[in-house]
Amino acid sequence: MKKLILASALSICSFGAFAEVAVIVNPGNASALDADTIKKIYLGKAKSFDNGNKVNPATQNGTAIADEFNSKVVGKSSSQLNAYWSKLVFTGKGTPPEKFDTDQAVIDFVAANADSIGYIDSSKATDKVKVVATF
Template identity: 30%
Template sequence: MKRWIPFILTLALLVPIGAEAAIVVVVNNANPTEKMSERELIDMYMGRNLYFANGQLALRLDHSPKSSVRRDFYRQLVGKTVAQVNAYWARLLFTGTAAPPHVIPDKSEVIEAVKKNVNAIGYIDEADLVEDLKVVGRID
């Protein structure tokens, strides 16, 4: 039994770390934006301001509606469930106000899309962060 203890301890340590991983908001390296406040992120992802500070129209990227990173992102950023956010977007879309972010089903493709589009903005699990991306915000 004793020989299992280190293994169990390691697991016990790993699980909470996995669950509490932060989400980072990333843009293309060529984007002059350095930092975005929580307010700016809310405005951008809730369709209230679709422009970066330099006046460039943002290409907002979103994950699959079933993904856990999307669930956590909206829960932490605006305190809403994915269903509530979807109902919100239904309202905005069908009032002709703004369209929801582009959905990219595969999380690695989100990273690729940010790299390939100068005006893109996306969010990813901090654990998935790679080079060539600029972190402009962090949501714990």
Template identity: 45%
Template sequence: MNKLKLLLLSSCFTAFSSQAVTVIVHPSNADALDKKAVKKIFLGKTKKFPNGDEAIPIDLKSGQLRGDFLKAVVGKSESQFKAYWSKLVFTGKGQAPRSVDSEAEIVDLISKNPNLIGYVSDGAVNDSVKSVGQF
């Protein structure tokens, strides 16, 4: 019985530990993107924004936010996402998103390049980038 209580309690904490993920682009880019469009970009199924401009995804190397983004938007765990891209890269059918170390780096890169798309926590968004969706 105690094990069951502990399991239920840990499940509650896990459910509340995820954070909202904000998808960002350069200010000159689209005003909004739905989850399906973002998912297609991060899975390499499309290389363009809805307006036809090139879309280049930027990913975090690791961390809770990355896991939350992959689960909420892409619909894959970190290991599933890695396996998905490993297969595409091995078969020559794609190139995995560039990975960076921090949210600050994502914001900096996107503020300088209108073709980039990435994700950060809500608190990392500033005037140099534009939020196009929160998931």
């Protein structure tokens, strides 16, 4: 009986642990973005949207959504991604995305900047931003 209760509790926790990540842009941005392009933006390999406008990425600092995004989209753990950016910064080959502490801070940043892209928990999306992908 204890095993059944433990298994049930673990399965319930595992459903709540993985939130859906929404990639957001400013509502005025009409660029098409696929998973590969989003990954390139967050690795500093793509510096502009398909319309030629410079991209200004926003990331989250140490949140569960950041861990999900890094794993699902970028294909790296948060520590691997931090090490990656540290190397690029040290060698002068890149500037990491601007970091924010909450979904709301990312929403406010993206809503205020036409050239920005960010990610949030999909349940937090508002009409201030446009969702271009979910993972």
